[in-house]
Amino acid sequence: MPRFSHFQGPHPNPPHSAGQASGAGLPEGGITQPPGVARLRQRASANPATLPSVSTLLDLPRPLLDVHRSALGRPWHERCASAQAQSLAVAIAQGHGLPEVLARVLAGRGVDLHAVPGFLEPRLRDLLPDPAVLVDMEAAADRLAAAILKREKVAIFGDYDVDGAASAALLASALRDLGVPYRLHIPDRITEGYGPNAAAVRMLAEEGATLLVTVDCGTAGHEPLAEAARLGMDVVVLDHHGAPELLPPARAVVNPNRLDDLSGLGHLCAAGVVFLTLVALNRRLRRDGLTIPDLMAGLDLVALATVADVVPLHGLNRAFVRQGLAVMRGRGRLGLAALLDAAGLSEAPQAWHLGFLLGPRINAGGRIGDSTLGARLLLCEDPIEAAGIAAQLDTLNRERQAIEAAAVAEAEAEMGMRLERDPDQPVLVTGSPDWHPGVVGLIAARLKERFGRPAFAFALRQDGTATGSGRSIPGADLGRAVRACVEAGLAAKGGGHAMAAGVTLAALDLDRFREALAGDLAASVAEARLGEALLVDGLVSAGGVQPDLSDAVERAGPFGQGAPEPVFALARHRVADARVVGTGHVKAQLRGRDGVAVGAIAFRAAESPVGRLLLSHIGRDVHAAGTLSRDRWRGSDRVELRLCDVAEAD
Structure with missing residues (x-):
């Protein structure tokens, strides 16, 4: 003992x-x-x-x-x-x-x-729900199955963070294994921003895609998805972010956080939603004598996304991470094996390695480099190519750390002085024209850690707009507060979940945004900080x-x-x-x-x-x-x- x-x-x-x-x-x-x-x-x-x-x-x-x-x-x-x-x-x-x-x-x-035995040994066979409990799941599985049987070209529109890359790679791997042509598009953080956009939708349609699947995005993409429908593409949304009351036009919107979903699976990340979709799809394909080869091999991606996206590790998510780590330790996915080597991790990966070693390196591509690198690495089947992409991401991560360090020092100094004048500020909001848009989320995270309250950091553009990212503390739902700002016209677009959110301000007015967030979150932040x-x-x-x-x-x-x-x-x-x-x-x-x-x-x-x-x-x-x-x-x-x-x- x-x-x-x-x-x-x-x-x-x-x-x-x-x-x-x-x-x-x-x-x-x-x-x-x-x-x-x-x-x-x-x-x-x-x-x-x-x-x-x-x-x-x-x-x-x-x-x-x-x-x-x-x-x-x-x-x-x-x-x-x-x-x-x-x-x-x-x-x-x-x-x-x-x-x-x-x-x-x-x-x-x-x-x-x-509950002790089940807690110590969480198993998917005990915790995996029937995917049909998610609203629109059957419609999504039917449309994907039809595309597979007809060998339609499928466009996958992802996101530039770990959850987006893992979700896109998970779906793309299944399509590749089934011999279905697909086109993967990860938007550029700076030129395209988060979520589907009309220009990219038109490009994918011109390339012959007849089905557009958005992963880790799309729930708030009304105009781009309406453009897809106008161009004759069906749309399936696989997402987990907070949803507005009015959903975009789509064949299916599978999102456990849509207002009419009673599945109780709102804690899943997007990769978890994609995995459940593949389970439903596999069941649907069996009617036609097809199956997705080795579906369980994708649990390494689900585990990576679950930890990196900072969703709650309880229930099904615990099983995803526990069994996904076991898959990862087998080093069967060449891209992840190469990234483990680039990170210098010789021991069996644990959950914290996913968040502190692998996640930042995958994110580095979307933050300051090529946004497609993460998804390409996770899909890579050539060991030499995988090692090259992993080395590139490792280098970008070091560059990101240097950029971040200077910006964080500036932000912490500013916030320290502000809090000396008003120590009861419930939410911190700051911005600079010198900050790279790819590191504002990291700046917000450091401010949240240092000062113990929700924080937003913005990259200010010359045209007067500002793109920002925020991080919250348990008990203060930042995503909901941001959506309220969008609905009130204080932000051009934005969304997220309880612990993290992103937003674009059409006019450079950080003070109004700060005041709105403070008014919304003051009580919940005060209550949360009392339990520090x-x-x-x-x-x-x-x-x-x-x-x-x-x-x-x-x-x-x-x-x-x-x-x-x-x-x-x-x-x-x-x-x-x-x-x-x-x-x-x-x-x-x-x-x-x-x-x-x-x-x-x-x-x-x-x-x-x-x-x-x-x-x-x-x-x-x-x-x-x-x-x-x-x-x-x-x-x-x-x-x-x-x-x-x-x-x-x-």
């Missing part, structure tokens, strides 16, 4: 002793309010209807390790804190013969006692950060959006060493009182509060919290901590 300390009683902190924090200087009871709560109380008192209640904050147990305010300004609390959750953990451990640490991870995530406490799954020592602990925790994966990776805290460990490495990462050695040390790394933290505290506390004790990172490089097998927060332990 790993050296794992579980908590007991209502106050999960060790008794105070010499050298430990005593709570001196804190208000009576030892509880301080998180940043901004006093201001929220004042605003709520002035107008109680505008903000959620904050009184529940004072019902929280005493912060873990007395961390009331960490480097990132938040308290730490035990995730599995309630008596009910602790009882469930004991029942899971005893009832299923599981390690205590794994039982606590499951209980902290609300996994029911009887870091939730910790367990206390460990440096000596306890071992492969057996990692093995136990990995069984609860995959982890990602909606399935937070377990966080472990090291109490009062000395910073034996800390230094800046790579592109602004901080690498440290944390030593316990028994003399055992563990490696730790804080990504992109050199200029962040976490990095600054580590670098200034060499030779001093800190409390550290992070997730487990396994390193099996060249036969070694060790575990280090990916730091997400630190706190002073003086």
Whole structure:
């Protein structure tokens, strides 16, 4: 068993002793309010209807390790804190013969006692629904089957991100295996923008396409799809983005987020929708003696898109990722194998590799290079060509990182000054004529991470228009807010889902857009930020950060959006060493009182509060919290901590 300390009683902190924090200087009871709560109380008192209640904050147990305010300004609390959750953990451990640490991870995530086996081993045969539960699915399968049987030329219109590339490659692979001619079009981010456009539709029609299938786009493409109908093309839309009440003209619009869809599958990414469409198509083709060869081989693409598109990892999505990773580890898809090599990943890929290593490289083509590179790589059947495209994407990714770093520094400085003047801004909106349109989404993501609230970044054009991308926090639906702006005439076009959205402003008026978003999202952002406490799954020592602990925790994966990776805290460990490495990462050695040390790394933290505290506390004790990172490089097998927060332990 790993050296794992579980908590007991209502106050999960060790008794105070010499050298430990005593709570001196804190208000009576030892509880301080998180940043901004006093201001929220004042605003709520002035107008109680505008903000959620904050009184529940004072019902929280005493912060873990007395961390009331960490480097990132938040308290730490035990995730599995309630008596009910602790009882469930004991029942899971005893009832299923599981390690205590794994039982606590499951209980902290609300996994029911009887659901444990299915959660630990999610299988498609248990979770895959009948695709017909999706509105228009039968019509889509019938039209695709007709095109296949008649050998019509099919045009696939995708998107330039990972989900779009994977969705297009998934459908194109099936058509290729069935001997059906197809034409794949991925729009250029700068010259065409997101979604179908009339010029591209006319080009595809002139090339002889009689069926247009849009993947990861099309739900809001009224005018281009009307042009397709005028030119005699049938249209099938396979999408997952938020849908307006009025849908575009099409033979079928398969989208679990359309308003009349009751499937309950709104958490799928576009590749998940495409996979279900292929399941329905396969069933339809069997009537004519055809089948899609090795349909399950496409699960690697579904897993990649599911993680990279940051959709919730629960239910069917967990099965997609778990089984898709197993397919990917077989390295049967030449393009992905080449990209794994280009990224320097020699170990078996895990879920976080898809989001942090593979996804950014595929996206790099659409951001600052050739938007077709990602889909071409995923479809590639020549190992030499695959290696060449993978190397090209790797180079573009490095260029993208350099462009991003300069823009993020500028954006963070601007937002920092704005928040000093008005710290209660619920949404951050910024823009610059110097920013490349391909990196504005990354700028927004960094602002969201740094300041803990939804953020939008815009590339401002000389003609007065602006193209922007936004990222949100759980609980604040950014896609819905953007669609409301479009309907109100504040934006020319836009859409997305809860966690990410894109928009084009016809007139350069960021202030009106900011005010509209703030008015829409203020209450949900305030409520979400009140729950900013870091939730910790367990206390460990440096000596306890071992492969057996990692093995136990990995069984609860995959982890990602909606399935937070377990966080472990090291109490009062000395910073034996800390230094800046790579592109602004901080690498440290944390030593316990028994003399055992563990490696730790804080990504992109050199200029962040976490990095600054580590670098200034060499030779001093800190409390550290992070997730487990396994390193099996060249036969070694060790575990280090990916730091997400630190706190002073003086």
